[in-house]
Structures are given as structure tokens and as C-alpha cells.
Amino acid sequence: xVDISKRKVVGxxxxxxxxxxxxxxxxxHFEIAGVDLTAQVGELKFVVEYRASASAGxxxxxxxxxxxxxxxxxxxxxxxxxxxxxxxEICEKAGISWLDLSGNxxxxxxxxxIWIEGRPNKYAKRGRPxxxxxxxxxxxxxQLLLHWNEYQPQAELVRSTALDSGYISRIVRRLxxxxxxxxxxxxxxxxxxxxxxxxxxxxxxxxDRHRIVRGHVPARNGADLTKNLSRAMTDNGVDHAAxxxxxxxxxxxxxxHRIATFYVQSPPSTSVLEELRFKEEExxxxxxxxxxxxxxxxxxxxxxxxxxxxxxxxxxxxxxxHPERANEAADVLRxxxxxxEGS
Numbered sequence: 001x002v003d004i005s006k007r008k009v010v011g012x013x014x015x016x017x018x019x020x021x022x023x024x025x026x027x028x029h030f031e032i033a034g035v036d037l038t039a040q041v042g043e044l045k046f047v048v049e050y051r052a053s054a055s056a057g058x059x060x061x062x063x064x065x066x067x068x069x070x071x072x073x074x075x076x077x078x079x080x081x082x083x084x085x086x087x088x089e090i091c092e093k094a095g096i097s098w099l100d101l102s103g104n105x106x107x108x109x110x111x112x113x114i115w116i117e118g119r120p121n122k123y124a125k126r127g128r129p130x131x132x133x134x135x136x137x138x139x140x141x142x143q144l145l146l147h148w149n150e151y152q153p154q155a156e157l158v159r160s161t162a163l164d165s166g167y168i169s170r171i172v173r174r175l176x177x178x179x180x181x182x183x184x185x186x187x188x189x190x191x192x193x194x195x196x197x198x199x200x201x202x203x204x205x206x207x208d209r210h211r212i213v214r215g216h217v218p219a220r221n222g223a224d225l226t227k228n229l230s231r232a233m234t235d236n237g238v239d240h241a242a243x244x245x246x247x248x249x250x251x252x253x254x255x256x257h258r259i260a261t262f263y264v265q266s267p268p269s270t271s272v273l274e275e276l277r278f279k280e281e282e283x284x285x286x287x288x289x290x291x292x293x294x295x296x297x298x299x300x301x302x303x304x305x306x307x308x309x310x311x312x313x314x315x316x317x318x319x320x321x322h323p324e325r326a327n328e329a330a331d332v333l334r335x336x337x338x339x340x341e342g343s
Contacts, residue, residue: 012101047074054080054087056200057179063094075109081123086203133201135294140171145313146300151188194340207321214285215278222257230307236272239265241301243318247309248329255325261288312337
């Protein structure tokens with residue numbers, strides 16, 4: 001509970017609710033109907049699930065319990081010490097209100113509409129926690145999602161990600177602590193819920209963290225452009241893989257596109273760019289050449305219709321920061337390749 005006693009948690013929730021609603025008294029009852037507690041403020045009745053962490057795993061469990069509530073009679077509410085961006089997105093997606101003990105809140109349940117952000121984390125721990133989805137450490141999440149239905153020993157994660165065993169051990173411990181993976185025999189792990197792991201990663205992913213060179217190459221359409229670029233790079237020995245709208249089109253044939261996007265292991269030479277007739281420009285660009293911040297983006301790459309593409313996991317992440325019909329393409333890609341039926 002982030003070193004907060006149960007009594008103090010209730011006191012802090014009461015303090016925050018009283019401040020938000022202008023109430024002098026909040027009446028609490030514990031462990032009612034399978035939830036942590038209920039809180040009565042005048043005619044408003046809140047059903048509250050408290051979690052000591054706003055990480056994806058614990059929050060998903062709280063949201064799942066609250067989704068069973070009758071929203072016509074009660075206001076489901078998640079409470080945490082401090083709500084980060086990932087937690088906000090999880091609650092937003094489920095339509096669940098939240099508050100944190102630091103004084104931030106988003107409670108949208110007529111007649112109540114409260115939205116407060118920007119108050120600092122009163123419960124921040126010292127030291128810098130391991131970022132599960134930093135460029136290098138995200139190799140673990142990618143490997144787990146590529147083989148979501150298998151328990152993978154840490155030795156296999158070391159081999160497949162080219163990371164050392166101590167680093168892998170720290171990442172795995174955090175994944176277990178945040179309930180994003182479950183452990184099997186001998187410490188082997190697999191995603192507890194692949195969709196939740198992908199959502200947690202997507203909420204912190206930023207495509208612009210890669211080095212992106214934008215420009216224009218003459219072409220009739222995005223499909224032709226993708227083929228021409230791949231052929232030219234192959235002929236010139238440029239190690240590459242399509243992503244974004246180009247790869248989504250090859251995988252699903254949904255939504256014609258104008259922009260072609262390719263990861264490259266190293267920047268193409270001037271002579272290659274000249275052969276491509278690539279003219280660097282931001283405005284009106286139809287070609288994005290991306291030098292990745294970590295070579296892990298190539299994990300799980302496969303050839304589709306003669307063109308190498310990164311994995312559906314990587315394509316989905318990259319589409320979050322693409323224009324055109326990228327959001328629709330991401331939805332179709334997820335339904336066809338990332339639904340994890342039976343997980």
C-alpha cells in the first residue's frame with residue numbers, strides 16, 4: 001500500500017472526497033458486496049476499490065470488479081496514491097471514475113462532474129523505477145507478446161532479447177509486481193493478459209522517440225511506393241522492414257494510404273536516396289525513413305508479399321502516431337492479429 005496503513009487510506013480518501021464535493025462528512029462501510037468499501041456522501045453512494053499502485057495490472061483488477069456495479073445506483077470509483085497517465089487511460093477506456101490521495105480526480109457521473117489534474121505525487125518513492133517500456137527493456141514485452149501463450153524461461157528471454165540475465169531479472173520482477181505476467185514452473189513467465197500488456201505499453205509509447213527522416217518520393221499511391229522503396233533498398237543492401245500504414249496494408253489490406261514508413265538498420269547513403277529520388281521535406285512528405293532507438297523493433301519481422309514487415313505488435317504501436325486512417329487501421333489489425341482468443 002505504498003507504506004500507507006488501511007486507516008490512513010480511508011482517512012485520505014475521506015479528505016479528498018470531502019474537498020472535491022464540499023462535504024463535511026463521508027460515511028464509510030468496508031468490504032461490502034465484494035468491493036473494498038462504500039462511501040456515502042449525502043445522496044451520492046460511491047463503491048470504491050483502492051490499489052496501492054496505479055500500474056496497469058493492479059488497476060485492471062480494480063476496474064474489472066467495478067464494472068459489475070449498477071452505475072444507475074452507485075458511482076464506481078478507483079482510488080490510488082497517485083494516478084499516472086497509464087492508469088488514467090485504463091479508467092477512461094472502462095468509463096470508471098478515479099481519484100488519488102494526492103488530490104487529483106476525474107469523476108464523471110451525473111450530476112457530478114469533477115476533473116482535477118496537475119497536483120504533485122505526495123507518495124513518490126525515492127530512486128528511479130525500471131521503465132518496462134524503455135527502448136531496450138521493451139524487448140521483453142515484445143518477446144512475451146510474440147509468444148503470448150507460452151511460458152518462457154528467463155534463459156530464453158536472455159537469448160531472444162540479447163539482454164544480460166541481471167537486466168532480464170529486474171524487468172521480470174517488475175512485470176510480476178505489476179501483475180502483467182504470471183509465473184509458471186522454475187520462474188518461467190507469460191502475459192497474464194496480453195491485451196493489458198499491450199495497452200500498458202501503448203499508453204507510454206512515442207513513435208517520435210525514433211529518428212524519423214521525412215521526405216517525398218514520386219509514386220502513384222502508397223502501395224506502389226511501398227513496393228518501390230522496398231525493392232530499391234533490397235537492391236542496395238539496406239536492411240529494412242515496413243511499419244505503420246504500409247505494413248498494416250500488407251497485413252490486412254484495409255485503408256489505402258499515402259505514407260510509406262520503413263525502419264532501417266542504418267541511414268541509407270546519399271547515393272541510395274538519390275536512386276530513390278528521395279527529397280527530404282516535412283510538409284507533404286509521403287516517405288518516412290526511421291532509424292530506430294533500439295534494434296528490438298525488428299523482433300518478429302516476417303516477409304509479406306515479398307516485403308519484410310515488423311511484427312503486428314510493433315505495427316500497432318507505431319500506428320498510434322500516424323496520420324490518415326491510422327486509428328481505423330490499428331483497430332482492424334488488432335482484431336485480426338492481436339485479439340489473443342483463448343488468452
